[in-house]
Amino acid sequence: MAEHLLTLTTDFGTRSPFVAAMKGVILNINPAARILDLSHEIPPFDLRHAAFFLAEALPYFPPDTLHVVVVDPEVGSSRALLLVSVAGQRVLVPDNGCWTLLAERYPDSLTVLRVEQQRLFRPQISSTFHGRDILAPVAAYLSLGIPSSEVGPPTHTWRKLDWPTPVHAPDGVHGEIVFVDHFGNLISNIAGSLVSAGSWVGIGSPTAKPKPARLVRTYADASPGELVALVSSSGLLEVAIVQGNAAQQLGAGVGTPIHLG
Amino acid sequence: MAEHLLTLTTDFGTRSPFVAAMKGVILNINPAARILDLSHEIPPFDLRHAAFFLAEALPYFPPDTLHVVVVDPEVGSSRALLLVSVAGQRVLVPDNGCWTLLAERYPDSLTVLRVEQQRLFRPQISSTFHGRDILAPVAAYLSLGIPSSEVGPPTHTWRKLDWPTPVHAPDGVHGEIVFVDHFGNLISNIAGSLVSAGSWVGIGSPTAKPKPARLVRTYADASPGELVALVSSSGLLEVAIVQGNAAQQLGAGVGTPIHLG
């Protein structure tokens, strides 16, 4: 376990002082904390974006790394705060389901605690910033080595994020785009393992004619500007425009249908 | 005190090599420096944005943490560079007033030094990048433990940033928006402590009819899309559109009038 290490993932941006305030709270409790930014550019309130982000990034970390994840449209309501042990990682997160995609991929050894031990919170709790007032101090104490069990009792109920599953039909697999990366590449929910040499990939509306994307092994197998399909680095079927931005150029995004024939 | 720790806040962005150059200069002098990014997304030259950012973030840090803050439209002129002890923190900053809002909130124990000890600077000083050539090396030496007094003599004169104060009138308090956060929430200069159960909040032009915002305790007390007013996590009256972007949807921003009746 990487001592004193904790990571931060939020939808706060860094124009605002919120991430900085959380860092201050953490260091005030554990001056030796090693704070690692994962992202503060999760789109505001976008739990599906956060879910994909966590599922793709967290499994690479050392066992038991502590991750603080704050995308929290329901802050101040009665929604719980959780400490989840999943995929060998520890995640401090509002009960919003953004970690359940990760749990589906790594179904073993899940434990979920409710964060309720107020002794670990800041003395004053605002109703709009639990990242600073609850999750940051709890993370700091955990990074000092207190046992996970001290944060609160186990729970067996939590929100589960809906995640679209592809439909297997006689004419192939019908999926949809679930993530658009920084390059505008369109990542689908269709497993790359379903792709074979003679496969056909079409992207776009199921009513209008879908646009065909040529299957390649990597971007460099096609010319700049070409629409291609490939197996992404996360093992999913992906559509890209070589050295271009497929999302912008196709007007596609999360939810756009994709067909593997 | 968190040893070797220093934070960076700039309006440089990270597309440009300026922040990276500062990090290099710091590590060259103190290879053990722990550099923590607070923000590089302060809008260019926006001293009021920086002032609010510092006032909201710095008080959470451990005592004596060193903060390097570079928003410097007058770089290369005769404006001074300062080492300010304020709110229990140390701030290395051009003399542009962006720290004086913080000082107003924490008026005790202010000391201000002029950064003049050239022995601590880089040998060549450019006329457009004192962050790299002066503030970064001075910060690095301070992070190594040299006494603050070595940077230069005390001063009792500095720029003070104008900050709008609300007007108390028979019909209530007339304030204005002083900060727009990453979510488009509109934070005003009206103290949340002035809000009571029967209060009325209006946002917008004082000539046209102001738009009413329903008072709630937290975002989750209203429906997505609703215009609400609440006490922000910094204790100020705030106007928001639940899970929306109030700044964009209202065409509001810094300076927009707000009325608490």
Add this chain to the structure above:
Amino acid sequence: MAEHLLTLTTDFGTRSPFVAAMKGVILNINPAARILDLSHEIPPFDLRHAAFFLAEALPYFPPDTLHVVVVDPEVGSSRALLLVSVAGQRVLVPDNGCWTLLAERYPDSLTVLRVEQQRLFRPQISSTFHGRDILAPVAAYLSLGIPSSEVGPPTHTWRKLDWPTPVHAPDGVHGEIVFVDHFGNLISNIAGSLVSAGSWVGIGSPTAKPKPARLVRTYADASPGELVALVSSSGLLEVAIVQGNAAQQLGAGVGTPIHLG
């Protein structure tokens, strides 16, 4: 040498999980690694932007600092991966030439190795994310102290990035803009040392009449809104609009001609 330190520079942004995945891989191999972000906002596939960034930032770092630089439009092709010792720094980078501008400025003591030791890679290598699968683990092992020579054999061939050189003519020097910074300042390829008291600077098309920019020492020597020319903090001729955005306001960018008369 700063122990366990390594820096990251990519065109990945932080909306996507790619940078976070690289950080996880690094920490899994070296839990004591000190990971410093330089930038993840290199414009996608923009090798010239990366080249300027590296040339301006890396020389400030402590000797032998390890820099991982991933701008990799040809990922998955047969292009090599390199460990370059240049300007006293170590750079892990795809063979795309983005480090050769740095090498031109610091021509001494260049050594280039091909990264080929598969024992240092992740067991599964994707065809689209060598940053995570090859460069991150190799960087982690280097940060643990393995000798550079273990990554692979020396090479004497690599891609060289074209970089425009100014033309010296009877009427002065004709150069072009090579970098636009976060403020919209336009940095040219004309050495500041060529500027003298009576120089004349014009920016814009060589066919239409170029716009004159008044020579100043620093931004604060002119009024907000004025078009000025000055020697940048990197020693190059720069054109700026004081407290404005010259790139936007002039419609200028990389490749725009500039004339020093």
